Amino acid sequence: MAPRLEVRSLVKEYPGVRALEGVDFEVQPGEVHCLLGPNGAGKSTLIKCVSGVVEPTAGEILLDGEPLPVGDPSASLRRGVATIYQELDLVEELTVAQSVFLAHEPRRGPFLDLDRMRGDAAKLLARLGHERIDPRTKIKELRPAARQVVSIARALSHDVRLLIMDEPSAILDDGEIETLFEVVRRLAADGVAVIYISHRLDEIRRIGDRVTVLSDGRSVATGLPAETPTEQLVELMVGRAVEQLYPERRNGAGTEDVMLEVRNLRGLPMVRGVSLQVRAGEVVGLGGLVGSGRTELLRLIYGLDTPDEGEVLVGGRRLPPGKAGRAIAAGLGLAPEDRKSQGLLLEWSQTKNVSLADLGRFQRGLLNVRAERAAVREHLSRLKTVPADGERVVRELSGGNQQKVVLARWLLHHCRVLLLDEPTRGVDVATKAELYRVIADLAAAGVAVLVVSSELGELIGICDRILVMREGALVFEVDGDRASERELLQHAVAPIESADLIEEVR
Amino acid sequence: MTTSSPESDRTASPSEAMTERRVAGFHLQEYALVIVVILLFVAGAILKPDSFPTWDNVRNMLTQASVVGVLAIGMTFVIATAGIDLSVGSMVAAAGMFGGILVDPEGSTLLFIAGAIFFATLLGSVNAIAIAYGRVVPFIATLAMFSIARGIALLLNDKLPVGLLDLNGGSFGDPGAFSLLWFGTGRIFGIPVSVYVFLGIVIAGWVVLNRTRYGRFVVAVGGNREAARIAGVPVRRTILSVYVLSGFLAGISAVLLCARLGSASPVSGNLYELDAIGAVVIGGTSLAGGRATIGGTFLGVLTFALIFSLMTQMDLSTEVQQVVKGAIVLGAVLLQRPEARL
Numbered sequence: 001m002a003p004r005l006e007v008r009s010l011v012k013e014y015p016g017v018r019a020l021e022g023v024d025f026e027v028q029p030g031e032v033h034c035l036l037g038p039n040g041a042g043k044s045t046l047i048k049c050v051s052g053v054v055e056p057t058a059g060e061i062l063l064d065g066e067p068l069p070v071g072d073p074s075a076s077l078r079r080g081v082a083t084i085y086q087e088l089d090l091v092e093e094l095t096v097a098q099s100v101f102l103a104h105e106p107r108r109g110p111f112l113d114l115d116r117m118r119g120d121a122a123k124l125l126a127r128l129g130h131e132r133i134d135p136r137t138k139i140k141e142l143r144p145a146a147r148q149v150v151s152i153a154r155a156l157s158h159d160v161r162l163l164i165m166d167e168p169s170a171i172l173d174d175g176e177i178e179t180l181f182e183v184v185r186r187l188a189a190d191g192v193a194v195i196y197i198s199h200r201l202d203e204i205r206r207i208g209d210r211v212t213v214l215s216d217g218r219s220v221a222t223g224l225p226a227e228t229p230t231e232q233l234v235e236l237m238v239g240r241a242v243e244q245l246y247p248e249r250r251n252g253a254g255t256e257d258v259m260l261e262v263r264n265l266r267g268l269p270m271v272r273g274v275s276l277q278v279r280a281g282e283v284v285g286l287g288g289l290v291g292s293g294r295t296e297l298l299r300l301i302y303g304l305d306t307p308d309e310g311e312v313l314v315g316g317r318r319l320p321p322g323k324a325g326r327a328i329a330a331g332l333g334l335a336p337e338d339r340k341s342q343g344l345l346l347e348w349s350q351t352k353n354v355s356l357a358d359l360g361r362f363q364r365g366l367l368n369v370r371a372e373r374a375a376v377r378e379h380l381s382r383l384k385t386v387p388a389d390g391e392r393v394v395r396e397l398s399g400g401n402q403q404k405v406v407l408a409r410w411l412l413h414h415c416r417v418l419l420l421d422e423p424t425r426g427v428d429v430a431t432k433a434e435l436y437r438v439i440a441d442l443a444a445a446g447v448a449v450l451v452v453s454s455e456l457g458e459l460i461g462i463c464d465r466i467l468v469m470r471e472g473a474l475v476f477e478v479d480g481d482r483a484s485e486r487e488l489l490q491h492a493v494a495p496i497e498s499a500d501l502i503e504e505v506r
Numbered sequence: 507m508t509t510s511s512p513e514s515d516r517t518a519s520p521s522e523a524m525t526e527r528r529v530a531g532f533h534l535q536e537y538a539l540v541i542v543v544i545l546l547f548v549a550g551a552i553l554k555p556d557s558f559p560t561w562d563n564v565r566n567m568l569t570q571a572s573v574v575g576v577l578a579i580g581m582t583f584v585i586a587t588a589g590i591d592l593s594v595g596s597m598v599a600a601a602g603m604f605g606g607i608l609v610d611p612e613g614s615t616l617l618f619i620a621g622a623i624f625f626a627t628l629l630g631s632v633n634a635i636a637i638a639y640g641r642v643v644p645f646i647a648t649l650a651m652f653s654i655a656r657g658i659a660l661l662l663n664d665k666l667p668v669g670l671l672d673l674n675g676g677s678f679g680d681p682g683a684f685s686l687l688w689f690g691t692g693r694i695f696g697i698p699v700s701v702y703v704f705l706g707i708v709i710a711g712w713v714v715l716n717r718t719r720y721g722r723f724v725v726a727v728g729g730n731r732e733a734a735r736i737a738g739v740p741v742r743r744t745i746l747s748v749y750v751l752s753g754f755l756a757g758i759s760a761v762l763l764c765a766r767l768g769s770a771s772p773v774s775g776n777l778y779e780l781d782a783i784g785a786v787v788i789g790g791t792s793l794a795g796g797r798a799t800i801g802g803t804f805l806g807v808l809t810f811a812l813i814f815s816l817m818t819q820m821d822l823s824t825e826v827q828q829v830v831k832g833a834i835v836l837g838a839v840l841l842q843r844p845e846a847r848l
Contacts, residue, residue, distance in 0.1 A: 304735065328738035336736055343736065345729040347796055356726060356737040359719040366717040409737065 002065030004029045004193035005050065005162055010059035012045050019045040020056070021217040027162065027193045032184060034204045034226070035197045037214035038237050038428035043197050046214070047164045050195075051083040052076035063162065080161030084151045084168055090139045097121035097135035100154045124153040127186075129179045143291050148172060152183065163187060164195045167426060169203060173290045173454035174485075175493050181207045199428055201230050202457070213237055234429060245433050246461035247440040249481060255280045258316075259448035260417045262301060265310035270296035272472035273310070278417065278448040283439060285463030285480070286452045288492045293472040294452045295337050298419045301450075302334045303327040314417055328357060333410030335403065337421040337452075343406045344394050351376045351390035353405050358413045379408040383438060400424075400431030407438060418442060420451045424458065436462050456485040468492050539789065539805035546812040554819045563815065565698055569690075571811035572704035573598075573763045575804070577782040579711040580755035582803045583748045585786050586715070588728040588795025589644035591752045593633060594759075594782055596655035598775030601626035601760035603659045606668030606770035615673050615686040622764070623757030629655050630753015638746035648749075652779070659772040667771040670764055678768060690765030700762045707755070712800040724748060728795025777828075784835040785810050793842060810834075 003026040012020040020042045027033040037043050048054035050061055055071030062068065069075040090099050097114075098105075100121045106113045121135040130149045139147060148168060155163055165184075169177045184194055184207055196207060204211055208226040212219055213236040221236050260278040265271060270293040278284045286294050299305045301312050306322030313319070314330045336342035344353055354376045355362065362372040373390055381388050383404040385397075394405055403423060410418055420439070424432045439462055443449050453459050459466050460483045468476035468491040476491035550558035557563060577594045584591045605622030629651060636647040671677055674687040681688035692699045715721035723744045726734040735741050759778075764770045787793060788809055789802025813834070817827050 302736075324735060325738050325740055334736055341730070342732045344733055345726060345796065347729060348726075352722065356722065356734070356739065359722055363719050366713065367719065367722070369717070 002062070003027060004031075004064060005195075006060075006062040006065075007046075007050070008060040008062070010046065010049060010061065011057045012042075012049060012054065013057045019217055020049070020059075023059070023214065023217070023219045025212040025219055025222045027195060029161075029191045029193050030188050031209045032188050032194045032196055032207055034208035034211045035195055035214065036201075036204070036211055036233060036237060038430060041214040041237070042217040043214055044166065045217075047083060047166060047195065047197070050076070050162075051081055051164060053083075077158060080159055081164070082155035082158050082160045082162070083164040083166070084148075084155055085166050090147055090150060092138070092140035094139055095135065096125070096133055096137050096139065096142075096150050096153075099139055099150055100124060100135075100157050102154070104157070120157070121153065124156050125149065127156065128152055128183050146291075152180075156187075160187075160192055162193045162195070164197075166197045167199065168196075169198055169200060173288070173492070174456055174489055175289050177203070199426065199432075200455070201233060201429065204233070237429070245429065245436070247437050255446070259314065260301070260450065261313040261316075262297075263311050263313070265297065265300055265307050265312065267296060267300045267305055267307045270472055271300055271307075274469075274472075274474055275310075276467060276474065278450050280416070280446045280448050281443050282465065283443045283449040283451060283463045283480075285459035285466040286450060286469060287454075287456060287459050287466055287488050288469035290454060292469045292492070294469050295421055296472075297469070298334065298421055298450070298452060301327075302332055302419060304334075328413070328415075331414075331416030332419065333357070333413060333415035333417070334419045335406045335410070335421060335423055337425075339399070339402050339406060344402060346393070346395040348394060349391045350380060350385070350394055350397075350405050350408075353394050354379060354390075354408045354412055357409050375412060376408065379411045380404070382411070383408055384434060398428075398431070400427040400435065403427060403431075403435060404438075407435075411442070415447065417448045417450070420449065422453055423451065424453070424455070432458075456488050459483070459488070460485065536790065536799065536801050536805060539802065539809060543805060543808050543812060546809065546816065550812065550816045550819070553816070557819055558816065561696075563819075565696075565701075567811045567815045568701045568704075569698045569766060570815075571807050572698075572700040573759050573766070574778055574781045574785065574810070575704045575807040576707050576755050576759040576762065577752075577778055578785040578803050578807050579707050579800065580748075580752035581779075581782040581786045582711065582789075582791050582798055582800055583715070583724055584644075584752050585783070585791050585793060586724050586728045586795060586798035587745055587748050588731075588793075589637065589745065589748065590648060590783070590793075591633065591749060592645065592648040592779050593629070593651035593655055594752060594756045595775035595778035595780075596652050596659065597626045597629050597753060597756035598760045598763060598778060599659035599770075599772055600629060600655040600662070601757045602764045602770035602774060603662040603668060603772050605760070605764070606670060607662055609670070609673060610663075610668050612672070615684065618670065618673065618686055618764075619761050622760045623754060626757030626760060627750060627754045629658075630750050630756065633753065634746045634749035637749060638742045644749075656772075663772065665772055667769045669769045671768045674768075686761075686765050687768060688765070689762060690767070700766065703758065703762060707758070708800060708804050711803075715798060715800055720744075720747075725796060725798055728792075728798070730796070777831075780831065780835065781810060784831065784838065787835060787838045787842065790842075793839065 005027040007023055007025050010020050010023040023042070023046055035043055045054060049056045052069065052071060052073040052075060060067060061070065063079055063081065068079060094102065097118045101117050106116045106120065118135045122131065125131055125133050125135070128149055133146055133149060139150065142150065168180060172180060188194055205226050211224045211226060211228060211233065213221040213233060215237055257280045258277045259280040262274060262276045265274045274297055288294050300307045303319065303322050303324040303326065311318055314332060317330065319330055320326050340346060351373050355372050359367065362368050377388065377390050380390060385401050385404045385408065394402060397405065424435055427435065439449055451463060460480060463480040466478050466480055466483050466488065467474050468488055470492060581591060581594065601622040604625035605618040608621040609618045633648050633651050636642045637644050670686060674681055674685050678687060678691065681692050683692065689699050689703065694702065715724065723739045726739050727741050727744045731741055763774060785806035786803050789799055789806035791798045791802060814827055817830065
């Protein structure tokens with residue numbers, strides 16, 4: 001039997017850049033095939049070629065032994081190739097049901113069959129274990145994780161033979177990932193072939209059957225068993241071994257000075273009375289499920305939203321509520337959850353992005369552009385940003401380097417409290433290690449760091465103390481060197497297990 | 507998903523690297539506009555060799571261009587924040603009329619200027635508050651002001667214009683320095699005073715936009731409001747300020763216009779908003795915000811002035827000119843689409 005998908009020596013050239021320089025791999029029906037590679041290895045280009053969004057320069061793509069029309073996304077979709085992209089492409093104003101059936105709405109005669117649309121959408125969501133999402137909700141009211149679920153439901157609404165998932169777990173927390181895996185396993189059992197892209201190496205063994213590794217636009221290893229040791233995969237990806245992912249743990253980190261203090265902060269409905277302290281030099285992690293109120297808590301602390309009650313103190317001084325400008329002046333910095341839409345001006349140069357929070361120090365009457373560039377260059381090179389050319393437009397950088405630009409902004413500002421929301425999302429493993437080192441260095445220099453992350457291993461690896469949030473309140477606290485993923489997850493999930501819901505659907 | 511860029515942290519060769527300048531394309535666009543301006547002038551010189559390339563005509567063109575040019579600088583700031591100000595033409599008329607009735611039957615040049623600028627700034631502030639604090643969409647808020655200001659201009663003197671020649675002893679005569687008419691018809695080293703005013707505002711606008719923190723904030727707010735806020739930019743105050751600025755500059759524009767005509771008219775300034783927006787867009791400032799160029803706006807103003815001077819000399823009617831004007835603005839916006847950009 002022909003493989004479900006066969007890619008033969010695929011090449012894609014852009015003006016000046018060869019994104020793919022010969023990729024071979026195949027996916028069998030019912031297989032979950034993981035695609036691994038650092039940012040820029042060509043993974044996104046490869047799946048765009050398969051889904052028809054991008055026309056390859058040379059090479060062949062066969063679906064069930066027959067050539068797939070190139071550069072025609074709707075033809076690919078008709079043949080049963082569905083893709084869930086890294087950047088979710090949902091329309092905010094549409095409802096869930098409308099999004100699931102966008103452009104192939106069920107009809108009765110010339111009219112939309114709204115009842116069937118809602119009913120079918122509900123069924124698809126239930127199949128994903130998320131029947132709590134109401135098909136009539138608008139997309140803009142959903143958190144990123146729920147949007148991801150809607151995207152998957154949309155892919156399922158087509159008669160899918162090959163499902164491509166580009167980092168579906170990047171915005172999910174560990175509890176939801178297990179739900180997602182359950183769905184993927186069931187699709188595979190139905191004979192659907194799945195291409196699964198992720199930066200999280202531990203996921204490969206949990207979900208994958210085989211692995212193909214891309215590096216610099218080539219497939220450097222193809223069809224390896226999922227049990228391949230992690231070190232070997234990392235070496236293939238980066239061409240060298242990453243010596244150590246997490247920095248050395250320091251003993252007795254943090255001083256006695258409480259740098260950030262939060263007292264009974266409430267911002268209903270998401271944050272229901274949170275008190276915490278972060279000492280200078282300490283890295284405190286904030287774990288919990290997506291939607292447990294972690295991002296909202298950071299926004300309240302930073303003054304982007306106004307709390308209903310409670311106060312925030314920096315270095316012992318109370319911040320006025322809901323004033324981000326004052327919080328920044330007091331030494332706070334925030335690297336937001338979504339770098340592209342909240343952290344950066346994508347069309348601006350690195351220099352301007354870095355200096356934006358601290359332009360005052362370059363202004364003596366007029367802005368001293370030369371001093372600005374020099375100061376920024378120093379910080380960019382300290383963070384090993386690639387490229388170090390401060391005039392490069394931020395849109396062009398990889399996720400990891402974009403995150404470094406955000407961090408450089410707060411380094412330049414000499415911030416005393418740094419709030420990081422999912423700082424390594426969508427970042428490859430080598431850059432992750434660099435970011436962890438930067439965080440450790442900042443803490444060593446006396447900055448108080450509060451990190452939100454859905455990767456429990458990451459929290460344990462870099463935090464001196466970990467807090468777990470559930471339904472808007474802190475429910476657990478543990479020292480980083482004593483924490484276990486299992487324990488954190490237990491405290492993060494609500495007493496009512498969502499796994500039961502999956503059972504019902506079966 | 508229509509993005510077609512490869513994953514982008516592959517180290518492209520330096521020549522492929524896009525710096526901000528290249529991607530924004532406005533340096534390129536500015537060079538192109540310089541060529542357009544030169545070509546238009548050459549075309550005029552060939553088509554109308556007797557009347558077009560004369561010092562008189564150039565002077566005339568520049569004087570007329572200054573009135574809209576001042577508005578276009580304010581409009582550049584507004585559009586940089588991803589806003590729009592449709593009320594500038596009406597504000598020019600209302601400001602002129604307000605200044606006019608202040609000095610009618612008697613008053614001083616200074617009172618006229620102060621009155622006109624004050625009133626336009628006031629109207630601009632109404633726009634600003636409605637948009638920044640009332641969260642009215644700029645298009646609607648300034649469309650309302652477009653109507654309100656025009657109505658006020660007509661009400662102030664019962665639809666009649668106000669003569670301002672008394673400020674110059676009753677006739678155009680020879681305007682003394684710093685008299686009102688001097689701003690419209692006076693010259694220094696053969697160049698009209700209004701042109702100096704315009705150039706001064708162009709330079710000030712460039713410096714503020716490119717060499718001050720405030721200017722950076724203006725463009726940041728237009729580029730990504732949420733990211734600007736998280737970086738500590740006072741978003742609301744910044745938005746507020748650009749509409750006040752636009753009103754203030756409409757006041758200056760009104761002074762230049764009335765000084766040239768020797769009167770304030772309630773029907774003046776008609777469609778100036780289109781001229782100003784057109785000049786800004788031709789210059790390369792993005793209607794989506796986040797990218798602004800004063801140099802481009804300046805060249806856009808010159809381009810418009812040359813085209814209309816040429817058409818007037820070719821005896822094309824104002825109706826034809828209006829069609830051409832609209833078509834140019836539409837074309838410029840079409841060229842601004844992301845796919846059409848370099």
